[in-house]
Amino acid sequence: MAKVAVELQYSEEHEWVSREDGNVVSIGISAVATDALGDIVYVDLPEVGSTVTAGETCGEVESTKSVSDLYAPVTGEVTETNPAVVDDPALINSDPYGAGWLFKVAAESDGPLLSAQDYASKNGGEL
Amino acid sequence: MTENYTALYEEHKKLGASFTDFGGWQMPLKYSSELAEHHAVRKAAGIFDLSHMGEVWVTGPDAAAFLDYALVGKISAMAVGKAKYSLICNEDGGIIDDLITYRRPAAADGTDRFLVVPNAGNAKTVAAALAERAAGFDVVVDDVSAETSLIAVQGPKAEELLLRLVPAAQHSLVTELKYYAAVEVPFLVAGAGQDLLLARTGYTGEDGFEIFVANDDAAALWQAIVAIADEGELVPAGLASRDSLRLEAGMPLYGNELSLEGDPFAAGLGPVVALSKEGDFVGKAALAAKKEAGAGTTAGRRLVGLKGLGRRAGRGHYPVLKDGAVVGEVTSGQPSPSLGYPVAMAYVDVALIGPGTALDIDLRGKTEPFEVVALPFYKRPK
Numbered sequence: 106m107a108k109v110a111v112e113l114q115y116s117e118e119h120e121w122v123s124r125e126d127g128n129v130v131s132i133g134i135s136a137v138a139t140d141a142l143g144d145i146v147y148v149d150l151p152e153v154g155s156t157v158t159a160g161e162t163c164g165e166v167e168s169t170k171s172v173s174d175l176y177a178p179v180t181g182e183v184t185e186t187n188p189a190v191v192d193d194p195a196l197i198n199s200d201p202y203g204a205g206w207l208f209k210v211a212a213e214s215d216g217p218l219l220s221a222q223d224y225a226s227k228n229g230g231e232l
Numbered sequence: 233m234t235e236n237y238t239a240l241y242e243e244h245k246k247l248g249a250s251f252t253d254f255g256g257w258q259m260p261l262k263y264s265s266e267l268a269e270h271h272a273v274r275k276a277a278g279i280f281d282l283s284h285m286g287e288v289w290v291t292g293p294d295a296a297a298f299l300d301y302a303l304v305g306k307i308s309a310m311a312v313g314k315a316k317y318s319l320i321c322n323e324d325g326g327i328i329d330d331l332i333t334y335r336r337p338a339a340a341d342g343t344d345r346f347l348v349v350p351n352a353g354n355a356k357t358v359a360a361a362l363a364e365r366a367a368g369f370d371v372v373v374d375d376v377s378a379e380t381s382l383i384a385v386q387g388p389k390a391e392e393l394l395l396r397l398v399p400a401a402q403h404s405l406v407t408e409l410k411y412y413a414a415v416e417v418p419f420l421v422a423g424a425g426q427d428l429l430l431a432r433t434g435y436t437g438e439d440g441f442e443i444f445v446a447n448d449d450a451a452a453l454w455q456a457i458v459a460i461a462d463e464g465e466l467v468p469a470g471l472a473s474r475d476s477l478r479l480e481a482g483m484p485l486y487g488n489e490l491s492l493e494g495d496p497f498a499a500g501l502g503p504v505v506a507l508s509k510e511g512d513f514v515g516k517a518a519l520a521a522k523k524e525a526g527a528g529t530t531a532g533r534r535l536v537g538l539k540g541l542g543r544r545a546g547r548g549h550y551p552v553l554k555d556g557a558v559v560g561e562v563t564s565g566q567p568s569p570s571l572g573y574p575v576a577m578a579y580v581d582v583a584l585i586g587p588g589t590a591l592d593i594d595l596r597g598k599t600e601p602f603e604v605v606a607l608p609f610y611k612r613p614k
Binding site: 143170 | 270
Protein backbone atom coordinates (compact mmCIF):
# COMPACT_ATOMS: atom_id res chain seq x y z
CA MET A 106 0.00 0.00 0.00
CA ALA A 107 1.22 3.47 -0.77
CA LYS A 108 2.08 5.18 2.47
CA VAL A 109 0.52 8.43 1.31
CA ALA A 110 -2.78 8.44 -0.55
CA VAL A 111 -2.69 11.08 -3.30
CA GLU A 112 -6.28 12.30 -3.13
CA LEU A 113 -6.08 13.39 0.52
CA GLN A 114 -4.75 16.33 2.51
CA TYR A 115 -2.63 15.92 5.63
CA SER A 116 -1.81 17.65 8.87
CA GLU A 117 1.70 17.87 10.32
CA GLU A 118 0.46 15.51 13.04
CA HIS A 119 -0.24 12.76 10.48
CA GLU A 120 -4.03 13.03 10.27
CA TRP A 121 -5.52 12.83 6.82
CA VAL A 122 -8.58 14.79 5.65
CA SER A 123 -10.97 13.70 2.92
CA ARG A 124 -13.54 16.12 1.51
CA GLU A 125 -17.00 14.66 1.24
CA ASP A 126 -20.45 16.23 0.80
CA GLY A 127 -20.47 19.96 1.35
CA ASN A 128 -18.28 20.91 4.27
CA VAL A 129 -18.18 17.45 5.87
CA VAL A 130 -14.72 15.88 6.03
CA SER A 131 -13.61 12.37 7.01
CA ILE A 132 -10.52 12.15 9.18
CA GLY A 133 -8.09 9.35 9.84
CA ILE A 134 -4.39 8.83 10.46
CA SER A 135 -1.83 8.18 7.76
CA ALA A 136 0.03 4.96 7.07
CA VAL A 137 3.21 6.81 8.00
CA ALA A 138 1.73 7.21 11.47
CA THR A 139 0.32 3.68 11.76
CA ASP A 140 3.71 2.24 10.76
CA ALA A 141 5.41 4.26 13.45
CA LEU A 142 2.81 3.43 16.09
CA GLY A 143 2.74 -0.31 15.54
CA ASP A 144 -0.31 -2.43 16.19
CA ILE A 145 -3.13 -0.19 17.42
CA VAL A 146 -5.15 -1.67 20.26
CA TYR A 147 -7.32 1.19 21.47
CA VAL A 148 -8.71 4.40 20.08
CA ASP A 149 -10.43 7.20 21.96
CA LEU A 150 -12.50 9.36 19.59
CA PRO A 151 -14.24 12.70 20.16
CA GLU A 152 -17.98 12.46 20.86
CA VAL A 153 -20.56 13.09 18.18
CA GLY A 154 -21.92 16.62 18.70
CA SER A 155 -18.75 17.91 20.34
CA THR A 156 -16.65 20.60 18.72
CA VAL A 157 -13.03 19.99 17.82
CA THR A 158 -10.49 22.75 17.19
CA ALA A 159 -7.82 22.54 14.54
CA GLY A 160 -4.40 21.82 16.07
CA GLU A 161 -5.81 20.71 19.42
CA THR A 162 -5.97 17.19 20.80
CA CYS A 163 -9.33 15.46 20.44
CA GLY A 164 -8.54 11.84 21.30
CA GLU A 165 -5.89 9.20 21.71
CA VAL A 166 -4.52 6.31 19.75
CA GLU A 167 -2.89 3.56 21.74
CA SER A 168 -0.66 0.87 20.30
CA THR A 169 1.10 -2.01 21.98
CA LYS A 170 4.16 0.22 22.27
CA SER A 171 2.88 3.70 22.97
CA VAL A 172 0.03 6.12 23.26
CA SER A 173 -0.29 9.16 21.00
CA ASP A 174 -2.60 12.14 20.92
CA LEU A 175 -5.04 12.53 18.09
CA TYR A 176 -5.10 16.12 16.78
CA ALA A 177 -8.02 17.71 15.00
CA PRO A 178 -6.91 18.84 11.54
CA VAL A 179 -10.00 21.07 11.16
CA THR A 180 -12.39 23.03 13.38
CA GLY A 181 -16.06 22.08 13.56
CA GLU A 182 -18.70 19.81 15.00
CA VAL A 183 -18.18 16.05 15.02
CA THR A 184 -21.00 14.49 13.00
CA GLU A 185 -20.08 10.83 13.07
CA THR A 186 -17.51 8.42 14.50
CA ASN A 187 -16.50 5.03 13.11
CA PRO A 188 -17.80 2.32 15.44
CA ALA A 189 -15.86 -0.34 13.52
CA VAL A 190 -12.46 1.01 14.62
CA VAL A 191 -13.58 1.26 18.24
CA ASP A 192 -14.52 -2.44 18.12
CA ASP A 193 -11.52 -3.48 16.06
CA PRO A 194 -8.69 -0.93 16.19
CA ALA A 195 -6.52 -3.20 13.98
CA LEU A 196 -8.55 -1.81 11.05
CA ILE A 197 -6.57 1.41 11.43
CA ASN A 198 -3.38 -0.53 10.67
CA SER A 199 -4.79 -2.69 7.91
CA ASP A 200 -6.72 -0.01 6.02
CA PRO A 201 -5.79 3.45 7.34
CA TYR A 202 -7.29 5.33 4.38
CA GLY A 203 -10.44 3.22 4.05
CA ALA A 204 -12.20 1.13 6.70
CA GLY A 205 -9.87 2.61 9.31
CA TRP A 206 -11.32 6.15 9.11
CA LEU A 207 -11.92 7.67 12.54
CA PHE A 208 -14.50 10.46 12.55
CA LYS A 209 -16.28 13.08 10.44
CA VAL A 210 -16.51 16.79 11.08
CA ALA A 211 -18.70 19.55 9.62
CA ALA A 212 -15.69 21.77 9.03
CA GLU A 213 -15.99 25.50 9.69
CA SER A 214 -12.31 26.09 9.02
CA ASP A 215 -9.18 24.10 8.27
CA GLY A 216 -5.95 24.01 10.19
CA PRO A 217 -2.77 24.11 8.16
CA LEU A 218 -2.99 21.18 5.74
CA LEU A 219 -0.39 19.75 3.38
CA SER A 220 -0.88 18.31 -0.07
CA ALA A 221 -0.11 14.62 -0.47
CA GLN A 222 3.04 15.58 -2.37
CA ASP A 223 4.31 17.85 0.41
CA TYR A 224 3.35 15.41 3.14
CA ALA A 225 5.12 12.57 1.36
CA SER A 226 8.31 14.54 0.83
CA LYS A 227 8.34 15.61 4.48
CA ASN A 228 7.96 12.05 5.71
CA GLY A 229 9.89 10.03 3.20
CA GLY A 230 6.64 8.33 2.25
CA GLU A 231 5.70 7.02 -1.18
CA LEU A 232 2.94 8.37 -3.33
CA MET B 233 25.35 7.80 20.81
CA THR B 234 27.57 5.44 18.85
CA GLU B 235 25.55 3.32 16.48
CA ASN B 236 26.53 -0.31 16.59
CA TYR B 237 25.34 -2.87 14.08
CA THR B 238 25.15 -6.59 14.79
CA ALA B 239 26.55 -9.16 12.38
CA LEU B 240 22.91 -9.92 11.47
CA TYR B 241 21.97 -6.39 10.40
CA GLU B 242 21.83 -7.32 6.70
CA GLU B 243 19.60 -10.32 7.50
CA HIS B 244 17.16 -8.01 9.26
CA LYS B 245 17.16 -5.58 6.34
CA LYS B 246 16.43 -8.43 3.92
CA LEU B 247 13.51 -9.47 6.12
CA GLY B 248 12.08 -5.95 6.02
CA ALA B 249 12.72 -5.04 9.65
CA SER B 250 12.08 -1.59 11.02
CA PHE B 251 14.89 -0.61 13.35
CA THR B 252 15.22 1.15 16.67
CA ASP B 253 18.15 2.27 18.77
CA PHE B 254 18.56 0.13 21.86
CA GLY B 255 21.54 0.50 24.17
CA GLY B 256 23.51 2.12 21.35
CA TRP B 257 22.64 -0.61 18.85
CA GLN B 258 20.48 -0.53 15.73
CA MET B 259 18.16 -3.44 16.45
CA PRO B 260 15.09 -4.82 14.69
CA LEU B 261 11.98 -3.48 16.41
CA LYS B 262 9.62 -5.61 14.36
CA TYR B 263 9.54 -7.25 10.94
CA SER B 264 5.83 -7.10 10.25
CA SER B 265 3.41 -6.83 13.17
CA GLU B 266 4.72 -7.02 16.72
CA LEU B 267 1.44 -8.61 17.79
CA ALA B 268 1.82 -11.36 15.19
CA GLU B 269 5.41 -11.92 16.32
CA HIS B 270 4.30 -12.11 19.95
CA HIS B 271 1.60 -14.69 19.21
CA ALA B 272 3.96 -16.72 17.02
CA VAL B 273 6.42 -17.07 19.91
CA ARG B 274 3.63 -18.23 22.23
CA LYS B 275 2.19 -20.70 19.71
CA ALA B 276 5.14 -21.80 17.53
CA ALA B 277 8.56 -20.13 17.63
CA GLY B 278 10.38 -16.88 17.04
CA ILE B 279 14.01 -16.16 16.23
CA PHE B 280 15.63 -13.13 17.85
CA ASP B 281 18.96 -11.39 17.33
CA LEU B 282 20.42 -10.74 20.78
CA SER B 283 23.90 -9.92 19.56
CA HIS B 284 23.75 -6.58 21.31
CA MET B 285 24.05 -8.43 24.63
CA GLY B 286 27.55 -8.62 26.13
CA GLU B 287 29.73 -11.69 26.63
CA VAL B 288 32.57 -11.56 29.14
CA TRP B 289 34.75 -14.57 29.94
CA VAL B 290 36.08 -14.88 33.46
CA THR B 291 38.75 -17.57 33.73
CA GLY B 292 41.48 -18.51 36.13
CA PRO B 293 42.17 -20.39 39.35
CA ASP B 294 40.27 -17.74 41.38
CA ALA B 295 37.38 -17.33 38.92
CA ALA B 296 34.69 -18.73 41.25
CA ALA B 297 35.90 -16.83 44.32
CA PHE B 298 36.22 -13.68 42.24
CA LEU B 299 32.63 -13.88 40.95
CA ASP B 300 31.42 -14.48 44.50
CA TYR B 301 33.08 -11.15 45.33
CA ALA B 302 32.03 -9.25 42.20
CA LEU B 303 28.36 -10.40 41.99
CA VAL B 304 25.67 -10.75 44.66
CA GLY B 305 25.03 -14.48 44.09
CA LYS B 306 26.97 -17.51 45.26
CA ILE B 307 28.54 -18.32 41.93
CA SER B 308 31.03 -20.79 43.39
CA ALA B 309 28.14 -23.11 44.28
CA MET B 310 27.13 -23.50 40.63
CA ALA B 311 27.63 -26.90 39.01
CA VAL B 312 29.47 -27.07 35.69
CA GLY B 313 26.99 -26.70 32.83
CA LYS B 314 24.51 -24.60 34.79
CA ALA B 315 23.41 -21.01 34.31
CA LYS B 316 22.52 -18.57 37.10
CA TYR B 317 20.69 -15.26 37.16
CA SER B 318 22.49 -12.68 39.27
CA LEU B 319 23.13 -8.98 39.81
CA ILE B 320 26.21 -6.83 39.87
CA CYS B 321 25.79 -4.05 42.43
CA ASN B 322 27.83 -1.05 43.45
CA GLU B 323 29.06 -0.36 47.00
CA ASP B 324 25.76 1.39 47.76
CA GLY B 325 23.75 -1.68 46.78
CA GLY B 326 22.51 -0.02 43.59
CA ILE B 327 22.06 -2.36 40.64
CA ILE B 328 24.67 -1.90 37.89
CA ASP B 329 23.11 -4.69 35.83
CA ASP B 330 21.32 -7.98 35.94
CA LEU B 331 23.13 -10.77 34.15
CA ILE B 332 23.36 -14.48 33.54
CA THR B 333 26.51 -16.42 34.38
CA TYR B 334 27.27 -19.78 32.74
CA ARG B 335 29.73 -22.17 34.38
CA ARG B 336 31.62 -23.98 31.65
CA PRO B 337 33.82 -27.06 32.04
CA ALA B 338 37.23 -26.28 33.49
CA ALA B 339 40.13 -25.93 31.06
CA ALA B 340 42.54 -28.86 30.57
CA ASP B 341 44.81 -27.42 33.27
CA GLY B 342 41.90 -27.35 35.72
CA THR B 343 41.28 -23.60 35.42
CA ASP B 344 37.68 -22.57 36.08
CA ARG B 345 35.77 -20.85 33.26
CA PHE B 346 32.64 -18.71 33.46
CA LEU B 347 30.79 -16.78 30.77
CA VAL B 348 29.02 -13.66 32.03
CA VAL B 349 26.26 -12.15 29.87
CA PRO B 350 25.27 -8.55 30.70
CA ASN B 351 22.74 -6.32 28.96
CA ALA B 352 23.68 -4.43 25.81
CA GLY B 353 23.68 -0.94 27.27
CA ASN B 354 25.66 -2.06 30.32
CA ALA B 355 28.15 -4.44 28.71
CA LYS B 356 31.09 -2.03 28.76
CA THR B 357 30.31 -0.86 32.30
CA VAL B 358 30.06 -4.43 33.54
CA ALA B 359 33.28 -5.50 31.80
CA ALA B 360 35.05 -2.48 33.31
CA ALA B 361 33.65 -3.15 36.79
CA LEU B 362 34.70 -6.80 36.61
CA ALA B 363 38.21 -5.83 35.45
CA GLU B 364 38.47 -3.31 38.31
CA ARG B 365 37.23 -5.78 40.91
CA ALA B 366 39.70 -8.44 39.67
CA ALA B 367 42.61 -6.76 41.44
CA GLY B 368 44.10 -9.29 43.87
CA PHE B 369 42.44 -12.30 42.21
CA ASP B 370 44.18 -14.71 39.84
CA VAL B 371 41.66 -14.29 37.00
CA VAL B 372 41.50 -13.04 33.45
CA VAL B 373 38.50 -10.92 32.42
CA ASP B 374 38.05 -11.02 28.65
CA ASP B 375 35.26 -9.01 27.03
CA VAL B 376 34.43 -10.82 23.78
CA SER B 377 31.16 -8.92 23.16
CA ALA B 378 32.44 -7.35 19.94
CA GLU B 379 33.21 -10.73 18.34
CA THR B 380 30.23 -12.68 19.63
CA SER B 381 26.69 -12.94 18.32
CA LEU B 382 23.74 -14.39 20.18
CA ILE B 383 20.67 -15.87 18.52
CA ALA B 384 17.59 -16.91 20.48
CA VAL B 385 14.96 -19.36 19.31
CA GLN B 386 11.97 -19.18 21.65
CA GLY B 387 8.62 -20.90 21.71
CA PRO B 388 7.04 -24.35 21.98
CA LYS B 389 8.50 -25.39 18.63
CA ALA B 390 12.05 -24.24 19.46
CA GLU B 391 13.43 -27.63 20.44
CA GLU B 392 11.94 -29.44 17.47
CA LEU B 393 13.36 -26.84 15.07
CA LEU B 394 16.89 -26.86 16.47
CA LEU B 395 17.00 -30.67 16.49
CA ARG B 396 16.75 -30.57 12.70
CA LEU B 397 20.19 -28.92 12.66
CA VAL B 398 21.80 -31.41 15.06
CA PRO B 399 23.00 -34.94 14.14
CA ALA B 400 20.63 -37.60 15.52
CA ALA B 401 23.36 -39.08 17.71
CA GLN B 402 23.59 -35.77 19.58
CA HIS B 403 19.85 -35.09 19.95
CA SER B 404 19.87 -36.04 23.60
CA LEU B 405 22.25 -33.14 24.30
CA VAL B 406 19.37 -30.85 23.37
CA THR B 407 16.38 -32.84 24.59
CA GLU B 408 17.94 -33.49 27.99
CA LEU B 409 19.22 -29.95 28.47
CA LYS B 410 17.57 -28.48 31.54
CA TYR B 411 16.22 -24.95 31.95
CA TYR B 412 19.08 -22.63 32.94
CA ALA B 413 21.77 -24.97 31.66
CA ALA B 414 24.07 -24.89 28.63
CA VAL B 415 26.03 -27.37 26.55
CA GLU B 416 28.25 -27.43 23.46
CA VAL B 417 26.25 -28.91 20.58
CA PRO B 418 27.46 -29.74 17.06
CA PHE B 419 25.20 -27.77 14.71
CA LEU B 420 25.08 -28.52 11.02
CA VAL B 421 25.30 -25.16 9.31
CA ALA B 422 25.85 -24.85 5.55
CA GLY B 423 26.97 -28.47 5.35
CA ALA B 424 29.62 -28.17 8.05
CA GLY B 425 29.50 -29.18 11.69
CA GLN B 426 30.21 -26.51 14.24
CA ASP B 427 30.31 -26.79 18.02
CA LEU B 428 28.26 -23.96 19.50
CA LEU B 429 27.27 -23.13 23.06
CA LEU B 430 23.54 -23.75 23.40
CA ALA B 431 21.74 -22.47 26.50
CA ARG B 432 18.19 -23.27 27.55
CA THR B 433 17.44 -19.75 28.69
CA GLY B 434 15.26 -16.94 27.48
CA TYR B 435 13.27 -13.83 28.14
CA THR B 436 9.85 -14.75 26.80
CA GLY B 437 8.22 -17.08 29.31
CA GLU B 438 8.34 -19.89 26.76
CA ASP B 439 10.65 -22.84 26.40
CA GLY B 440 13.56 -21.76 24.25
CA PHE B 441 17.23 -21.51 23.58
CA GLU B 442 20.02 -19.02 23.12
CA ILE B 443 22.99 -19.88 20.90
CA PHE B 444 26.38 -18.17 21.13
CA VAL B 445 28.15 -17.94 17.79
CA ALA B 446 31.13 -16.06 16.37
CA ASN B 447 30.14 -12.99 14.35
CA ASP B 448 31.58 -14.53 11.16
CA ASP B 449 29.26 -17.53 11.44
CA ALA B 450 26.16 -15.75 12.74
CA ALA B 451 24.45 -15.05 9.41
CA ALA B 452 24.88 -18.66 8.25
CA LEU B 453 23.38 -19.97 11.49
CA TRP B 454 20.47 -17.50 11.32
CA GLN B 455 19.77 -18.48 7.70
CA ALA B 456 20.00 -22.19 8.54
CA ILE B 457 17.44 -21.87 11.34
CA VAL B 458 15.07 -19.80 9.20
CA ALA B 459 15.45 -22.25 6.27
CA ILE B 460 14.84 -25.37 8.36
CA ALA B 461 11.44 -24.15 9.54
CA ASP B 462 8.30 -24.95 7.61
CA GLU B 463 5.53 -22.46 6.97
CA GLY B 464 4.03 -21.23 10.24
CA GLU B 465 6.71 -22.73 12.47
CA LEU B 466 9.00 -19.73 12.97
CA VAL B 467 8.95 -15.98 12.55
CA PRO B 468 11.74 -13.45 12.98
CA ALA B 469 10.80 -11.45 16.06
CA GLY B 470 11.95 -7.99 17.07
CA LEU B 471 12.45 -6.06 20.27
CA ALA B 472 8.81 -4.90 20.44
CA SER B 473 7.55 -8.46 20.84
CA ARG B 474 10.51 -9.34 23.07
CA ASP B 475 9.35 -6.57 25.42
CA SER B 476 5.69 -7.64 25.48
CA LEU B 477 6.69 -11.29 25.98
CA ARG B 478 9.03 -10.57 28.88
CA LEU B 479 6.50 -8.26 30.50
CA GLU B 480 3.82 -10.98 30.46
CA ALA B 481 6.41 -13.33 31.94
CA GLY B 482 7.02 -10.81 34.76
CA MET B 483 10.71 -10.48 33.94
CA PRO B 484 12.43 -7.20 34.84
CA LEU B 485 14.13 -5.04 32.23
CA TYR B 486 17.19 -3.08 33.26
CA GLY B 487 16.44 0.62 32.89
CA ASN B 488 12.72 0.05 33.58
CA GLU B 489 12.43 -2.12 36.69
CA LEU B 490 16.11 -2.17 37.68
CA SER B 491 18.50 0.75 38.11
CA LEU B 492 21.40 2.13 40.10
CA GLU B 493 18.88 4.00 42.26
CA GLY B 494 16.80 0.90 42.98
CA ASP B 495 17.67 -2.05 45.15
CA PRO B 496 17.24 -5.82 44.75
CA PHE B 497 14.79 -6.17 47.65
CA ALA B 498 12.34 -3.62 46.30
CA ALA B 499 12.61 -5.36 42.91
CA GLY B 500 11.61 -8.67 44.49
CA LEU B 501 15.11 -10.04 43.87
CA GLY B 502 16.03 -10.52 47.54
CA PRO B 503 16.55 -14.29 47.03
CA VAL B 504 19.22 -13.51 44.41
CA VAL B 505 21.34 -11.73 47.04
CA ALA B 506 23.43 -14.31 48.95
CA LEU B 507 24.09 -12.33 52.12
CA SER B 508 25.08 -15.54 53.89
CA LYS B 509 27.84 -16.55 51.47
CA GLU B 510 31.38 -16.64 52.82
CA GLY B 511 33.49 -13.52 52.53
CA ASP B 512 32.75 -10.02 51.39
CA PHE B 513 31.16 -8.98 48.12
CA VAL B 514 30.71 -5.60 46.52
CA GLY B 515 27.62 -3.95 47.99
CA LYS B 516 27.24 -6.46 50.85
CA ALA B 517 27.24 -3.97 53.74
CA ALA B 518 24.77 -1.65 52.03
CA LEU B 519 22.49 -4.52 50.99
CA ALA B 520 22.54 -6.04 54.48
CA ALA B 521 21.53 -2.66 55.89
CA LYS B 522 18.72 -2.28 53.36
CA LYS B 523 17.40 -5.73 54.17
CA GLU B 524 17.61 -4.99 57.90
CA ALA B 525 15.63 -1.79 57.29
CA GLY B 526 12.89 -3.82 55.61
CA ALA B 527 13.43 -2.60 52.03
CA GLY B 528 10.65 -3.97 49.83
CA THR B 529 8.87 -5.73 52.70
CA THR B 530 8.01 -3.24 55.44
CA ALA B 531 9.64 -0.08 54.07
CA GLY B 532 9.55 1.84 50.82
CA ARG B 533 8.03 0.47 47.66
CA ARG B 534 8.03 -2.92 45.99
CA LEU B 535 7.67 -4.09 42.44
CA VAL B 536 4.23 -5.59 41.77
CA GLY B 537 2.10 -6.70 38.88
CA LEU B 538 -0.99 -4.64 38.03
CA LYS B 539 -3.89 -5.97 35.99
CA GLY B 540 -6.03 -3.44 34.18
CA LEU B 541 -9.78 -3.67 34.69
CA GLY B 542 -10.47 -1.29 31.79
CA ARG B 543 -9.02 -1.19 28.30
CA ARG B 544 -6.34 1.44 28.74
CA ALA B 545 -2.73 0.56 29.52
CA GLY B 546 -0.40 2.25 31.97
CA ARG B 547 3.01 3.19 30.62
CA GLY B 548 6.43 3.79 32.13
CA HIS B 549 6.53 6.63 34.70
CA TYR B 550 2.75 7.01 34.96
CA PRO B 551 1.73 7.61 38.59
CA VAL B 552 -0.06 4.89 40.56
CA LEU B 553 -2.84 6.26 42.78
CA LYS B 554 -4.83 5.13 45.79
CA ASP B 555 -7.85 7.33 46.52
CA GLY B 556 -6.22 10.07 44.45
CA ALA B 557 -2.89 10.05 46.29
CA VAL B 558 0.30 8.97 44.53
CA VAL B 559 1.45 5.64 45.96
CA GLY B 560 3.70 4.38 43.22
CA GLU B 561 4.98 4.57 39.67
CA VAL B 562 4.65 2.33 36.62
CA THR B 563 7.92 0.94 35.25
CA SER B 564 6.56 -0.99 32.24
CA GLY B 565 3.08 -1.42 30.89
CA GLN B 566 1.08 -2.23 27.81
CA PRO B 567 -1.92 -4.20 26.65
CA SER B 568 -1.09 -7.89 27.08
CA PRO B 569 -1.48 -9.58 23.70
CA SER B 570 -1.83 -13.07 25.22
CA LEU B 571 -4.16 -12.19 28.07
CA GLY B 572 -6.29 -9.53 26.43
CA TYR B 573 -6.13 -6.97 29.25
CA PRO B 574 -3.61 -4.28 30.16
CA VAL B 575 -0.72 -5.30 32.38
CA ALA B 576 1.90 -3.22 34.13
CA MET B 577 4.74 -3.56 36.54
CA ALA B 578 5.01 -0.78 39.09
CA TYR B 579 6.75 0.15 42.30
CA VAL B 580 4.03 0.57 44.93
CA ASP B 581 4.13 1.46 48.64
CA VAL B 582 4.60 -1.80 50.57
CA ALA B 583 1.33 -1.26 52.48
CA LEU B 584 -0.59 -1.70 49.19
CA ILE B 585 1.07 -4.70 47.55
CA GLY B 586 -1.37 -7.43 48.57
CA PRO B 587 -2.96 -9.27 45.62
CA GLY B 588 -6.39 -7.87 44.90
CA THR B 589 -5.59 -4.38 46.17
CA ALA B 590 -7.50 -1.86 44.04
CA LEU B 591 -5.34 0.94 42.65
CA ASP B 592 -5.61 3.45 39.82
CA ILE B 593 -3.13 4.52 37.20
CA ASP B 594 -3.12 8.14 36.13
CA LEU B 595 -3.20 7.95 32.33
CA ARG B 596 -2.23 11.48 31.47
CA GLY B 597 -5.01 12.98 33.56
CA LYS B 598 -7.58 10.20 33.32
CA THR B 599 -7.58 7.42 35.88
CA GLU B 600 -8.08 3.77 35.06
CA PRO B 601 -8.71 1.01 37.61
CA PHE B 602 -6.09 -1.69 38.15
CA GLU B 603 -5.60 -4.38 40.76
CA VAL B 604 -2.47 -5.90 42.23
CA VAL B 605 -1.83 -9.43 40.97
CA ALA B 606 0.95 -11.95 41.50
CA LEU B 607 3.72 -12.11 38.91
CA PRO B 608 4.13 -13.52 36.35
CA PHE B 609 1.02 -12.46 34.45
CA TYR B 610 1.46 -15.33 32.01
CA LYS B 611 2.62 -18.90 32.62
CA ARG B 612 3.06 -21.25 29.72
CA PRO B 613 0.86 -24.34 29.67
CA LYS B 614 2.77 -27.37 30.96
